[in-house]
Amino acid sequence: MAISASLIELIISNPESTAIQAQINSLNSTDQRAARKLLASNKRTKAAAKKSGESLAGVGKAAKGALGQLIAFKGGLNDVEKALKSPLSVLNDTVDAVEKFRIQLNRLAVEDTRSFIVSLRRQNDALRGYGVTYQTLIDTTRAFRNNLNELTSRTYGQNADRLRATTAINERFGVTVGESVDFLNNLNKGFNVSGRGADRFSRTLLNFARQTGQPFNKVFQDFNSSIGEFFVTLDSKKALQRFTVFQQASRTLGTSVSSLLGVVDKFDTLEGGFEMGGQLNMLLSNLGGTFDAQRAVLMTRPERLRYLAETVAGVGGQVRGMSELGQRAIIRQLSQTTGFDVGTIRQFIDKGIGGDIDTLLQKSQSLTAMTAQEQKRLADENTTRAEKNQQISDRLINENTVALEKQAQSLTRFISRLENVGIDKLSSVLQPAINELNTETKNLTNTIKKGLGVTVTGTVRGETITLRGEGAVR
16 A cells, blocks of 8 residues: 655654554555554654654644645644545445435435436536535435426426536525525426526526626525516516516615516506506696606516606606695605505605616626636635535445445345344244243232142140131131
C-alpha cells in the first residue's frame, strides 16, 4: 500500500491516533521496509518535538504549505483522521446508506430499486458541478412519486432525468423541491411544457429573479400562485412575459398579481367591459377625465393596466385640489368602481406608474434564460463545504457497494433463519420440561390446599385418639 510523502508527514505528527496506527499496521503487512522508515521517522520527529518543547499545534503552524495550514486549522486534524478511517468502516457506512436509500425507494414503489440507485448515482455524477447531493435526488424522486402529475403519463420516462435535474438544481437557489414540483405541474398542465422546455423555462425565471434583484424562491412562489390566470394565453412565452410584468407591478403597488388581474380581466367581455368602462367614464368626466371602454376591451392585459393607471393619474391634480372630505369620497368611489384597493388608487395618483408599466412591458420582450454555464457557476457558489464533502461520500455508492448491500441482506436473512431454527429447537427441548414442571407445581399446590395426609395415634387420659390430615377420628 503506497502513501504520499505529505500523508506520511501528517501521520507522524500524531502517532497516538488510532487511524495512524491502523495505517502503520497496514504498511507493516504490505511493505515492511516502508513501515520501518515510517516508524524511524516518527521517532525522530517525537524527539525533536520534545527537545524544542513545541506543541503539536506549534508544529502545525510552523509547517509550510496547505497541509500545515490544515493541521493548524481548528478541527482540521480531526477531519484528516476521519479521512484515514478504516476502509472497512467507510465501506460499512456506504452499505448502510445504500440500504437506507433502497428502502426509501421501495416504499415509493420504484421497480428494481438497486438498479435505480445506480442510475441515480450516474446522474449525481453529471450534476456534481452544481453541488447537487445524492440525498437531494432521493428527495426529488419522493416528491415526484407523490405529487408530480406527469408521473403517470407516457412522456414521463423520456423527461424524468431532465425534470429531476431541474428540480435538484433549483434547490441550490433556495427553491424547495415542493415548489419546483408545483412549477413543473403548472407548466405541464397549462402549457404542455416538460423536459428541456421546463429546464429553459426554469432558467428564464432564475434570470428574471436575478435581474430584478428578487429572491429566487419568491419569484417561483409568485409564479405558482398566479400562473393559472395566464393559462388562457396559449403562447407560453407570451404568458411568461405577461407574468413578469404583473409580478413586478404587483410588488411595486404592494398588492397581488391576482388582484390586478381581477380588475383588468373585467374587460375580457364586451358586457363587463362596457359596464365598468361606462361607470368609470361617468366618474372621471366630473373631474375632467375620460375613459374609453371599447379601447380597453381591445387591449392586452398589461396595456389595460397601464391605461387604467394613466387615466386615474390624469385626474390626480383635480383630486388634490378638493377638500379632505372630497378627496376621501372620490378615492373610495374610484376604488369601488374599478375594483382596485384604495392603496393602489393612491399610488396611481401619487406615483403615476403608467410609465413604469410601459417600461416593464418593453423589458419583458427581451426576457432571456440564464445560460447553463452561469446557472452552474451560481449553483456551485451556493454549495456549502459540508455539502461538497457529502458529494465526495456519495461517490462511494456504486455498483459494487449496491451488490455488497444485497449480499449483506442475504447473509443477514440466512443468519436470522439459523437463529430462528436454533430458538425453535431450544423451545422444543424446553417445552416438555416446562410442562412437567407445571404439572408437579399444580400437584403440590393441590396437596397444600387439601392438607397433608398425615395420621397420628396417641392416648389421652387413657383413651386412644387417631388424628388425620382431614380431621380427628375417635
